Amino acid sequence: MRREVRYALAALRRRPTAAFLAWSVPEAVPAALSGLAVARAVDAGFLAGRPLVGLAWLAALLGAAGVGALGARQVYRRLGDLVEPFRDDLVRHVVRGALRRGVAGRPDDGAVARLTHQVEIVRDTYAGLVVVVRGFVVTAVGATVGLASTAPVVGVLVGPPFLLGLGAFLATLGVATGRQRAYVRSDERLAGAAGAVLAGLRDVTGVGAEDHAAALVGRPVAEQAAAELALARVGALRTLCLAVGGWGPLLVLLAAGPWLVGRGLTAGALLGALTYVLVGLQPALGALVNGLGGGGLRFVVTLGRILDAGHTSTPDSGSTPRPAGPGSVREGGIRLRGVTFAYGPHSEPVLRDLDLDIPEGDHLAVVGPSGIGKSTLAGLLCGLRAPDAGTVTALRTDQRVLIPQEAYVFTGTVGENLRYLRPDASAPLLDDAVAALGADALLARLGGYSALLSPASLSAGERQLLALVRAYLADAPVVVLDEATCHLDAEAERRAEEAFAARGGTVVVIAHRISSASRARRVLVLDGVTAAVGDHDTVLAASPLYRELLGHWRAGQTQPAP
Incomplete structure (x- = not known):
């Protein structure tokens, strides 16, 4: 997994990302302003008997959403500047490896499949990961800044469960990647074994080798079932991490509500803090968990296959890269x-x-x-x-x-x-x-x-x-x-x-x-x-x-x- 992540980050560093990151700043405006606008609209507007002030704050929030939409549009327009060169790098990697193998007398039969199928999977999941990770960072930073300006004490309360859920999820990625690879390999072995037995089904029946054929297929079936069950356990663990990091801050905030009000926190500030949690932190963490847990695993596994296939070792002095005359x-x-x-x-x-x-x-x-x-x-x-x-x-x-x-x-x-x-x-x-x-x-x-x-x-x-x-x-x-x-x-x-x-x-x-x-x-x-x-x-x-x-x-x- 580390190799694939390093490869993706190296490709990202080789591209001009200044404009891409700069347009992410306007997109952070709604996340930073949402809770603050709700708090001011309630405290200084509706609860104070000044509905026009409350409406003005909500209108400001609407304007901030427009600024964020403009930033998101510019970000997506520049996404291709990062993704397409990455795809081109992969194509060159596959072609270069296939040519080296061909020159060495080792034709690469899977190169076409990697070019037409696997490279496209990596390109699409790479774009999705860039969007998901950038969106999480933008939203989390905006919500944190907004919480610090609205109710700093709330940030101290909701921060630990959010970071705990995030850290636990990141810690599961390595295990999830290994189990995803094991699942793919077991699925391929099962397909190969089942195909071979089905192709010779007439002979198996004719010689009475049903038990032997069942044994040949039974082991890969059991391996595939075990691999899928192990992958499902990781999925359940991701759900637990999301519950801790996404719903934990909300429960903490609700439980601490009376204590916060007793310490002088206004109703508007409490509603603003809830807005930051429900509209900002929780959806951002959910998108990150689903994005990295789904597309992220496909990205790592498929990119790993491409990098493995493009690996060409240099024969030592005792090896023969080509058949002898x-x-x-x-x-x-x-x-x-x-x-x-x-x-x-x-x-x-x-x-x-x-x-x-x-x-x-x-x-x-x-x-x-x-x-x-x-x-x-x-x-x-x-x-x-x-x-x-x-x-x-x-x-x-x-x-x-x-x-x-x-x-x-x-x-x-x-x-x-x-x-x-x-x-x-x-x-x-x-x-x-x-x-x-x-x-x-x-x-x-x-x-x-x-x-x-x-x-x-x-x-x-x-x-x-x-x-x-x-x-x-x-x-x-x-x-x-x-x-x-x-x-x-x-x-x-x-x-x-x-x-x-x-x-x-x-x-x-x-x-x-x-x-x-x-x-x-x-x-x-x-x-x-x-x-x-x-x-x-x-x-x-x-x-x-x-x-x-x-x-x-x-x-x-x-x-x-x-």
Whole structure:
């Protein structure tokens, strides 16, 4: 939280704020004059039998409100001079970080989302915070000055509870920020786990793994519920702080009313003091609590994400920011040493100190729960991400093909889509690739290679099948299938994996079904604590998680078909 606050204050200091602050002075006039005008209108006007004097004081208060409105108008006109440069600084920060990552061989897939969504959230909440904090200061200073001029003894009475509530609220901001971050992270983990289970619901039902799937989702559900409950407790604490600081002065003033009147405080002065509390201090504190407790938390959390994403560490002498050339390893092999990766400098690592050798021609299946780091590992293997520590030694990125879960198909002919990675592919090569992946029926339905393709008309499985044919045709030495067959049936998935393995290149399968692991030459199991790798029997003996997954799958295989 301190980092984000320092960043915002530094941006504010770099901008001309003299005119902005100067126009805040007229806005303080109504807050300073409200209670005094009420006191004079009552004591010197209406109670003294001089209604015209009372009306004159109220008219003066109305004029002060007009002066305050003029000041507020000028303040809002100059608000953009502070907010828009701050937004521009954030845009430059995001673009600079994305460019640095791209040059270092680490494309930043989230840069567009940060530019179009997160930066706008920060800009809007920043403007709101400037308005709220400035309004609180103006009103509190004006009301304090007015109380001191009207009834100094009242200021001594109402000051302590007001400051106590304000101080208690400010003390909760650090805890609230931490719990807001925890809530956002738990919500993201729940969405990821639920999405993964729902995507494989047919397989979960088919193999009888409902209990295991429920366990995978149950933990993030419990974490998200606990995080939301913790955040609600902070919200209740803010309400308590507002009650102490906003309503406490009023109760103190009412309780001390007889004593104040006995010491010579007039009825007008008492009404004026109540005006300062009810019209000035209490609404100002309420606006500050609601503004910082709502928009302020969103500002800190979202700005923290932008700053984390823009952080680029300088690799030490033992790290490799880019994949090594073909001469560093045997063609088709990949070596990871001490690889650690986290999404931001303050996040828990997804992978930690991972050592892994994938020799040329290997067929490796990677299994583990959702969110454990399988797709992150795929990105590291293909050069889309660079490790925070350790080295990844592999072929050039143009000799590695990654097929993600969401297959990319563009508007054009079928042949143009299939030749995207190998434009010079001949018709016989196309036919061989289509036959190897079992896409003959799909090709016939679409109308052949020259048929115009509309991505919206294809199912998710059909798009995956076309992407698989495209990758097969590219004939890259290394192919990584990141749940690239999750929308295909089990038989089509088997045919695709066996086709890639039969070519003799290196194949890494981020397993969607446990049957993918049974076909692989070796298996890597990630369980968040250890990484077990070896042939089927070795991993079966070493990994309780793999035994559990395999047991559910075998139990489903023995059940009669519905």
